[in-house]
Each structure stands twice: as structure tokens, then as C-alpha cells.
Amino acid sequence: MGRPRLPLCLALCVVAAALAHTLAAEHAPTVHTLIATECTRYFTWQVGRVAAAVDSGAESKRCMPRSVLQSPNTFCSLSGARRQTIGMVYSFRKVKQPGRMTRLMSCTRETWEKLPEADRAYVDEVPTHWAPSYSHHPRTGDWYTGINKPVAMADWLAKTDVQEDYVLLIDADMIMRLPVLPHELGAAPGTAVSGFFGYMIGVNNELALRHVPEVQPRQDDVAGPPGRRGDQVGGFTMMHWEDLRRVAPWWIKYSEDVRADKLAWNQTGDVYAVEGESVWIAEMYGYSFGCSKAGVWHITDPTFQLYPGYEVSREHFESPPKVLHYGILWNVTSALPGAEPIFQFDKHWFEEFDALACPPWDINKQGLFSHPPRLSDFNTSGYQLFRDLMAIQPVITLNEAFCERHRRRCPPSEQLQAECARAEALARAGDDSTAETKQQHTEL
Numbered sequence: 001m002g003r004p005r006l007p008l009c010l011a012l013c014v015v016a017a018a019l020a021h022t023l024a025a026e027h028a029p030t031v032h033t034l035i036a037t038e039c040t041r042y043f044t045w046q047v048g049r050v051a052a053a054v055d056s057g058a059e060s061k062r063c064m065p066r067s068v069l070q071s072p073n074t075f076c077s078l079s080g081a082r083r084q085t086i087g088m089v090y091s092f093r094k095v096k097q098p099g100r101m102t103r104l105m106s107c108t109r110e111t112w113e114k115l116p117e118a119d120r121a122y123v124d125e126v127p128t129h130w131a132p133s134y135s136h137h138p139r140t141g142d143w144y145t146g147i148n149k150p151v152a153m154a155d156w157l158a159k160t161d162v163q164e165d166y167v168l169l170i171d172a173d174m175i176m177r178l179p180v181l182p183h184e185l186g187a188a189p190g191t192a193v194s195g196f197f198g199y200m201i202g203v204n205n206e207l208a209l210r211h212v213p214e215v216q217p218r219q220d221d222v223a224g225p226p227g228r229r230g231d232q233v234g235g236f237t238m239m240h241w242e243d244l245r246r247v248a249p250w251w252i253k254y255s256e257d258v259r260a261d262k263l264a265w266n267q268t269g270d271v272y273a274v275e276g277e278s279v280w281i282a283e284m285y286g287y288s289f290g291c292s293k294a295g296v297w298h299i300t301d302p303t304f305q306l307y308p309g310y311e312v313s314r315e316h317f318e319s320p321p322k323v324l325h326y327g328i329l330w331n332v333t334s335a336l337p338g339a340e341p342i343f344q345f346d347k348h349w350f351e352e353f354d355a356l357a358c359p360p361w362d363i364n365k366q367g368l369f370s371h372p373p374r375l376s377d378f379n380t381s382g383y384q385l386f387r388d389l390m391a392i393q394p395v396i397t398l399n400e401a402f403c404e405r406h407r408r409r410c411p412p413s414e415q416l417q418a419e420c421a422r423a424e425a426l427a428r429a430g431d432d433s434t435a436e437t438k439q440q441h442t443e444l
């Protein structure tokens with residue numbers, strides 16, 4: 001009597017497994033993470049002077065926050081000249097972000113061949129899609145690095161059989177703190193998730209009317225005011241890949257169109273815009289109009305990304321930042337406003353920094369950044385302590401990432417052992433104290 005049981009069980013098991021698979025697929029859509037980079041010395045912070053317009057002064061100025069309390073209001077999402085990948089890649093692995101990752105690299109062959117050998121070898125460590133560089137637009141002659149993001153995206157989509165349901169597109173000067181999951185963020189076909197950029201007034205004035213008059217104005221206020229013809233979004237995007245395929249060509253087209261639009265300069269919300277100059281944030285409008293043209297609208301996630309040093313509030317405890325965007329200068333001070341900073345960081349100070357060097361190091365010039373303060377060095381508490389811990393986290397993670405490489409690639413030495421042990425201890429303490437601060441707050 002025992003014999004029929006086995007085939008029966010097998011059949012049931014197969015059915016159960018298939019069912020489980022279907023359910024799992026339904027409940028947990030998969031995601032492919034894309035990191036947009038330029039072909040500069042991405043992990044050394046060395047500047048490739050891609051376009052004359054992108055000098056560091058202009059970039060820093062554009063990256064200054066409008067107001068510390070309006071956190072998404074910076075122009076940094078477009079500062080494409082310097083990109084840095086080691087930290088992002090390391091944190092992607094550390095948080096166990098599900099799915100594959102690809103680095104999009106916009107690069108001419110000539111620039112690529114001039115990169116140092118060590119930089120080129122890094123391609124072996126991260127799946128890389130090499131896309132043409134449009135920093136100097138081959139058709140229009142426009143010098144604009146911002147266009148590379150949609151061009152690389154379209155190129156990748158054209159040459160890739162995307163296996164995952166969703167695509168997450170983020171910048172390289174970010175650190176992942178937590179896994180980023182499409183169903184948690186609320187992404188769905190036709191509904192993408194992005195960051196809110198309130199200054200993008202051009203989605204609701206003559207700019208939108210000139211470029212996308214055919215788009216039916218939105219009646220809701222989910223990602224901008226009613227009447228808009230595009231969402232006020234940017235910074236990162238989580239989108240269904242089929243939507244992205246439709247959006248990508250429009251994203252390029254409207255980026256080009258807004259660049260060429262002589263009337264646009266005072267209609268974009270960019271307070272640094274100058275009459276007679278092409279719009280710096282054209283690519284953001286390219287994205288917004290490209291999406292609305294393709295019928296993709298957004299929900300925004302206010303706490304998804306945090307700029308280090310920005311104020312946090314209850315919502316950051318309830319829904320902690322998943323990504324830290326270290327594009328700008330920040331100061332970690334103590335509880336008193338006006339007190340001397342106990343830690344400062346600005347990636348623009350580190351154009352000569354060499355993250356690949358083996359010891360001996362002159363810390364902060366090679367190998368590692370200066371170690372951030374320890375928890376016991378802070379006298380803040382509550383939200384302010386959480387803000388400060390978030391603010392030092394990118395540097396902690398970058399140092400941890402550098403050490404992971406140094407330990408693999410450098411001969412053992414006293415300095416390596418001492419500095420990396422300290423960096424790793426800070427990383428462990430950082431993980432613990434962030435959790436603890438949150439825990440204490442939740443118990444209050």
C-alpha cells in the first residue's frame with residue numbers, strides 16, 4: 001500500500017512548489033539596480049573635466065540645499081561629473097539588496113583608454129554596461145553631462161533582456177542602508193516611485209505647455225499641484241521595466257528640447273539659472289515630461305533618501321531612510337546651533353583622494369577618510385542624534401568599503417591593520433547605535 005504514496009507526494013509537491021513560486025512571484029516582484037556613472041576616475045574622485053560648464057564651483061553652488069528643512073531641494077541629482085562606485089556597490093551587498101546590479105558607464109573609448117589600469121580593472125568587480133558618452137552631444141554639439149543618464153538607460157534597455165520586473169536607478173554617490181523593494185515602496189505598472197522636488201514649477205507653467213501640451217493635466221496633488229503636466233520628481237526612480245522602455249526615448253527627447261529652449265531659463269525653478277544659458281536641470285524635466293508623455297505617474301517617498309546633515313523628523317524614525325546621498329557639504333555640529341562642527345565632509349574636497357592606494361597612507365589623502373566621531377563624542381539626543389548618526393554614516397560605510405578592498409589587495413601592514421580595524425569597529429558601532437537610537441525612540 002505504500003507504493004502509490006511517493007508519486008502522489010511528488011505530484012503534490014510539484015504542484016505546491018509551482019504554487020509557492022507563483023505566489024512568491026506575485027508578492028515579491030524582482031528588481032534590477034542600475035547605478036549611473038560617468039567615465040571619470042569613479043573611485044578616486046578625480047575630476048574628468050567633461051564640460052567646461054561643469055566646474056566645481058558651479059556644481060557646489062547648485063548642490064547647496066535651498067533650506068535645510070526642505071530636504072529634496074538640491075540640484076545635486078544632476079552633478080554628473082564625478083562619480084564614485086565602491087561605496088554604493090559595497091553597501092548594495094551589505095544590505096543584501098535582492099536582484100542584480102549593473103553600473104551604467106557613459107564613456108568615450110578615448111577617455112576609457114586614458115584611465116589608470118587600476119580603474120579599468122574595477123570593471124571586473126562590477127557588472128558594467130558601457131554606454132556612449134553624450135557629454136558632447138554628437139548631433140547638437142551641446143556640452144551637457146546630464147543627458148548621459150537617459151542615453152545610457154535607453155542604450156542598456158536596447159541591448160538587455162531585462163529579467164526583473166522593476167528597475168531601480170540611483171546615483172553612485174549614494175550609500176544603501178536598507179534593501180529597496182518595489183512592493184514596499186508601492187511601485188506598480190504605470191506608477192513609478194521617485195523623490196519629490198518641489199521647485200520644479202515648470203511642470204505647471206508655460207514650459208510644460210510648450211513641450212507637452214497634449215498631456216492631460218493631472219487632477220490630483222500626489223506628486224505636484226493639480227493642473228500639472230508632469231510630476232515634480234527626480235533623484236532616483238523605481239519603475240516597471242516595460243514603462244521604462246516607453247519612457248526612455250521621450251526622456252532623451254525632452255531633455256534635449258528643454259536644453260534648446262531659449263525661453264526656459266526662468267521657468268524651471270532653478271534659482272541659479274542665467275538668461276542666455278541652457279537649462280542645467282533640463283534632464284529632470286526630460287524625465288518628468290517623458291514619464292507623463294508615456295503615461296507613467298509617480299508616488300513620492302519623502303524619507304527614501306536623506307542628505308547627510310538634514311533635519312530628520314518622526315517620519316524618518318517610522319520609515320528610516322533607505323539611501324544616503326552624500327553629494328553636498330555637511331557639518332555635524334553638537335546640540336547648539338552655531339557651535340563648531342565636530343565633523344565635516346564634502347566630496348568635492350577629495351578630488352585628489354586616492355582610494356586605491358595601499359599603505360603607507362596619509363589618511364584623508366589616500367586609503368581612508370578621516371575617521372568620523374564615535375557615538376560617545378556626540379552630545380545630541382533623539383532626532384538630532386539620529387540626524388548626526390545618519391550624517392556620519394556615508395563616511396563610515398565608504399571607509400568600510402575601502403578596507404574590504406585594501407584587505408584583499410594590499411600586503412598586510414601595521415597601518416592597514418590599525419586603521420581598518422578602527423574603521424570596521426566604527427561601522428559595527430554605527431549599525432548598533434542607529435538601531436538602538438531608533439529602538440529608544442520607539443519606546444518613548
Ligand SMILES: *[C@@H]1O[C@H](CO)[C@@H](O)[C@H](O)[C@H]1NC(C)=O
Nearest residue numbers: 262263264265266267275276
Ligand atoms: C522670463 O524672462 C523674460 C525675458 O527673458 C521675461 O519677459 C519674462 O517675463 C520672464 N518670466 C518670468 C516668469 O519671470
Ligand SMILES: *[C@@H]1O[C@H](CO)[C@@H](O)[C@H](O)[C@H]1NC(C)=O
Nearest residue numbers: 309329330331332340341344
Ligand atoms: C559648515 O561649517 C562651516 C564652518 O566650519 C561653514 O562655513 C559652512 O557654511 C557650514 N555649512 C553648512 C552646510 O552648514
Ligand SMILES: *[C@@H]1O[C@H](CO)[C@@H](O)[C@H](O)[C@H]1NC(C)=O
Nearest residue numbers: 334335336339340342379380
Ligand atoms: C554639546 O557640546 C558643545 C561643545 O561641543 C557645547 O557647546 C554644548 O553646550 C553641548 N550641548 C549639550 C546639550 O550638552
